[in-house]
Amino acid sequence: MIATESLSKRFPRVTALDRLSVDVGPGVTGLVGANGAGKSTLIKILLGLSPATEGRAEVLGLDVATEGAAIRERVGYMPEHDCLPPDVSATEFVVHMARMSGLPPTAARERTADTLRHVGLYEERYRPIGGYSTGMKQRVKLAQALVHDPQLVFLDEPTNGLDPVGRDEMLGLIRRIHTDFGISVLVTSHLLGELERTCDHVVVVDGGKLLRSSSTTDFTQTTTTLAVEVTDTDEHPDGTRAVRDALHARGVTVEDGSGLPGAGRILLLTARGEDTYDLVRDVIAGLGLGLVRMEQRRHHISEVFKDDEQRKEAVGHGD
Numbered sequence: 001m002i003a004t005e006s007l008s009k010r011f012p013r014v015t016a017l018d019r020l021s022v023d024v025g026p027g028v029t030g031l032v033g034a035n036g037a038g039k040s041t042l043i044k045i046l047l048g049l050s051p052a053t054e055g056r057a058e059v060l061g062l063d064v065a066t067e068g069a070a071i072r073e074r075v076g077y078m079p080e081h082d083c084l085p086p087d088v089s090a091t092e093f094v095v096h097m098a099r100m101s102g103l104p105p106t107a108a109r110e111r112t113a114d115t116l117r118h119v120g121l122y123e124e125r126y127r128p129i130g131g132y133s134t135g136m137k138q139r140v141k142l143a144q145a146l147v148h149d150p151q152l153v154f155l156d157e158p159t160n161g162l163d164p165v166g167r168d169e170m171l172g173l174i175r176r177i178h179t180d181f182g183i184s185v186l187v188t189s190h191l192l193g194e195l196e197r198t199c200d201h202v203v204v205v206d207g208g209k210l211l212r213s214s215s216t217t218d219f220t221q222t223t224t225t226l227a228v229e230v231t232d233t234d235e236h237p238d239g240t241r242a243v244r245d246a247l248h249a250r251g252v253t254v255e256d257g258s259g260l261p262g263a264g265r266i267l268l269l270t271a272r273g274e275d276t277y278d279l280v281r282d283v284i285a286g287l288g289l290g291l292v293r294m295e296q297r298r299h300h301i302s303e304v305f306k307d308d309e310q311r312k313e314a315v316g317h318g319d
Ligand SMILES: Nc1ncnc2c1ncn2[C@@H]1O[C@H](COP(=O)(O)OP(=O)(O)OP(=O)(O)O)[C@@H](O)[C@H]1O
Pocket: 011, 012, 014, 015, 016, 033, 034, 035, 036, 037, 038, 039, 040, 041, 042, 080, 157
């Protein structure tokens, strides 16, 4: 879908992209980085709106330096900042954008109605945008990016300014852009956690450089920490404590999972192969307790990112 090769963008005072080489396939891809990492700059280059200083990039097999117009026909773009006219309705605005993309009038109206329904703005579609909430404005921006049925959309910080419920709804919509319509998505965020839930693949940039590019499952690979939860019985009214004491007696260090959901009932211990599983099972059976779950914890992207950051600091920043 997207391929860049040693792509750089230098402004007089700052290098926004620094020899970035990355390949992005179909699906939902997250582009993560702190503010100023170079995410918006990359999107503008990929749309052929801003020339790179060095290197090359292709979107859907088209060269960004020479085929920008063809790219913009096939790619939808939801910009980061508020860019909507306040005194027209969502329908008028999205129809206009559809017409600009080359759709004939009837098709533009039909596609607009379908797209606004899809983003959940159908009821309010004839009201002026100026009276919309932030969440509704984000949906209008999303609708105009989708209305010409692109193969790929670039969504720049679509959850910005949204409360947690609005954020979850937007993330659900983004996921469905791919599952319902087969449109691939490149979505930027400075929040790692939300991309973990939404994306198949994550690209992390920092200071214009590629920090990491891998599938979300690789990011959230299993750890060696086992999470164990047991039932209580009359004999052991605090089953969790009984298991912890029994494991301690056998020389196994156990932590309580404070900070995790269900804290107080979860025991965390380091798995040292199959023996650890057998030992835990034997201890629980010996106490006559029921095993609710025993599973390997998964990493969260933010933990991996922190590790990467620490490693980078250790080798020295600005190499
Ligand atoms: N037109 C410009 N002129 C000069 N510097 C620019 C320009 N556009 C971006 N920059 C700088 O390039 C760097 C990368 O900016 P960019 O907007 O791509 O970051 P970002 O990751 O999208 O962050 P944000 O989410 O804050 O927009 C920043 O230091 C920014 O100040």
